[in-house]
Amino acid sequence: MSKSIILLTISCLLWFAPARAEQVGAQIYDNQCKSCHGSEGLALDTPILHGQEPAYIVKSLQAFKKEIRKDQIMGSMNTIAASLSLDDMKAVAHFLAGQDSCDIKLEIDYSREGFRDEFSRGRQKYAESNCSHCHSSFHHYAPRIIGQKPGFLTRALEQFRTGERVAPMMPNLLRSWTDDDYRNVVSYLSGMRLMRACGSGH
Ligand code: HEC
Numbered sequence: 126m127s128k129s130i131i132l133l134t135i136s137c138l139l140w141f142a143p144a145r146a147e148q149v150g151a152q153i154y155d156n157q158c159k160s161c162h163g164s165e166g167l168a169l170d171t172p173i174l175h176g177q178e179p180a181y182i183v184k185s186l187q188a189f190k191k192e193i194r195k196d197q198i199m200g201s202m203n204t205i206a207a208s209l210s211l212d213d214m215k216a217v218a219h220f221l222a223g224q225d226s227c228d229i230k231l232e233i234d235y236s237r238e239g240f241r242d243e244f245s246r247g248r249q250k251y252a253e254s255n256c257s258h259c260h261s262s263f264h265h266y267a268p269r270i271i272g273q274k275p276g277f278l279t280r281a282l283e284q285f286r287t288g289e290r291v292a293p294m295m296p297n298l299l300r301s302w303t304d305d306d307y308r309n310v311v312s313y314l315s316g317m318r319l320m321r322a323c324g325s326g327h
């Protein structure tokens with residue numbers, strides 16, 4: 126084989142390898158994840174994964190696979206993650222990280238009575254509690270939670286409070302919170318979706 130053919134082959138491989146991983150990731154998502162995590166699963170308390178940190182997605186899938194984290198909502202994540210190889214996890218995480226979370230047709234009723242008040246109290250509580258120290262900088266693998274579904278946030282916080290979901294820092298931080306604090310912070314975090322990223326069409 127001549128030198129130029131070898132070089133051509135190598136550059137084709139380099140060109141196709143990431144494209145293939147992208148395709149594999151999209152396929153896994155369409156066939157195995159979309160029904161629960163996409164707009165189709167809006168009514169379920171599943172987390173939105175579009176635009177999530179890829180390393181957090183991989184870490185969570187590994188935790189489900191090893192049963193360090195249990196899917197407390199439907200029990201499905203443990204079985205699904207067990208069937209994925211590390212390469213599958215990386216491919217789907219890479220695909221999801223590149224998706225726009227505004228494509229998930231989540232609607233928040235901003236005109237609901239009390240929303241504005243909850244939002245501003247929630248913003249204050251979130252700032253006082255220094256939550257963004259980890260959640261805005263991926264410190265300690267803390268996931269993005271701004272714009273997350275309110276139903277999932279409420280459940281996740283409740284699971285930390287009761288100890289059903291184990292995470293080293295979360296229970297201590299939330300110990301002194303009242304029910305109102307939880308509700309306000311959830312309204313703030315989910316409400317930030319419209320204010321920041323998705324425009325007024327959402
Ligand atoms: C039958 C519904 C269902 C399907 C299908 C499903 N999931 Fe999930 N997934 C859930 C639920 C419910 C949770 C929340 C579990 C909990 O926190 O107790 C979850 C949580 C997750 C989390 C944790 C995210 C976070 O913010 O903590 C990741 C990552 C995830 N799923 C990835 C996937 C991937 C990748 C697929 C496809 C290979 C998939 N899921 C398929 C229901 C599903």
Ligand code: HEC
Nearest residue numbers: 172254255256258259265266267268278281282292294298
């Ligand atoms: C010291 C770092 C740190 C701080 C500060 C912190 N968190 Fe977290 N948080 C984490 C980590 C790490 C996880 C992921 C745990 C896991 O992998 O299951 C997490 C997970 C979460 C989740 C679940 C999200 C998901 O997608 O599964 C919510 C909701 C959350 N935190 C809210 C908060 C709130 C509200 C505050 C402020 C009181 C806060 N966190 C402060 C580190 C932190």
